[in-house]
Amino acid sequence: KIFQAVVSCVGRDGTIYIIPKSFEIELNKLMTEIQSNFKCLGLLEPYCWKKGEACVVRGSDTMWYRGKVVEPGGSTLQVQYIDHGCIERIPQCHLYPTTLYTAVPPFCIPCQLYKTVPIGNFWQQDAVDCLQELLTNEEVEIHVQELPDNPWGKLSISLYFGGMSLSSFMAYQKYCVAEDCQDISELELLEGDIPVPRSYMLPLLPIPGDTFPVRVTHLVSPKEVYICLDPSTNLVKQSTTEGDANCDSELETLDEALKWCNKSVESFPFLTHFRTEMPCLVEYQDGLWYRAKLLSIEEFDPVKILVQFVDYGSFSVVPTSRLRHIPYHLLKYPVQAVRALLAGFKPALYDKNVKRIPYCPEWSVEALWAMMECVEGKQLSASILALSPEVTISLYEDDQNLVHMKLIEMGLAELDE
DSSP, rough: EEEEEEEEOOOOOEEEEEGGGOOOOOHHHHHHHHHHOOOOOOOOOOOOOOTTTTEEEOTTTTTTEEEEEOOOOEEEEEEEEEETTTTEEEEGGEEEEETTTTTSOSSSSEEEETEEEGGGSSHHHHHHHHHHHHHHHHHEEEEEOOOOTTTOOOEEEEETTTTTHHHHHHHTSSSSEEETTTSSTTTOOTTOOOOOOOOOOOOOOOOOOOEEEEEEEEEEESSEEEEEOOTTTOGGGGOOOTOOHHHHHHHHHHHHHHHHHHSGGGGGOOOOOTTTTTEEEETTTTSOOEEEEEEEEEEETTEEEEEEEEETEEEEEEEGEEEEOOOGGGGSSSOOOEEEEEEEEEOOOOOSSEEEEEEEEEHHHHHHHHHHHHHTTOEEEEEEEOOOSSSSEEEEETTTTTTTHHHHTTEEEOOOO
């Protein structure tokens, strides 16, 4: 069985507690009922608590939760939140004994990784810290492998986050040995190793003549742009080839995979060998890491590399400290930004007194700014005129007017028949 779940807690012994997404509505109903039934403080008079006794717990957020006494004694008791899995020491004044909800099974399920043996046969503290950092409150995909021998045992699962196997990731980090680790080779990017650099896949494009929504993610010149197809557009109609997928879910999965990579980016080695077009992860100005490819070495002392962010089209020159190996599973997603030439117009007559774009002197800087104003942050539509030798498109505003007509009106461009 395969289902989506949220990881509510990772125990100190490495037990992974999950709440299936299908349980969320019922859990919320129960929580609402508990809040309406318990409006008091905890039990203030002395009470003899017993191990395993059912209770409600007043959490640090002042909400009441179902609990179970794990270890009585003293002014504080060790209590487990049975719908979330976590165990805390709680003062007696924040507890209240009750059997009101004992007929309702716990909503969280304790799990262990299938055929995965932690180093030393138990999860070390640094491994537990890693699991907690990666998983707590995150949505994951669960593949049930084996049911427990008794109803209170742990479910044996394979867990996937951002398309990556958790067992494979933990084995790569040397926290465990995974017997059935099929995709560990995708993570083996060891310092000193030079894996054969694969390349990114290109996205499927709509049929020439069809109009489709796009966003412009980067401008090189008024005529050369990078576009991103609207993720809500279903492109399956263009091809019935096996493996085609809805663009929406694909983009969502890429975003999820990048989110996970940013959580564990410190474990990916820095790049030490540089090849043109080599895929990599690059740290952007916002501190996050994005997919990119190497273009050229721009400076040698210190070394700085020209890279292109493949999902946006933009370029940057970065030091080697901002370049890391990319996990191979991130290469299965097509690039999101497509280079395209805009048809129907050409630069206005050259005027040497007007400031020009240094790398594209046939265009004025004013024309570039005008085009940026026309497209930046706007929902546009496009139609492909040609796929080769270069992707050429007509680009329209939301009122179906050609974007470049504003440049024509301003005298910054001319019609090109």
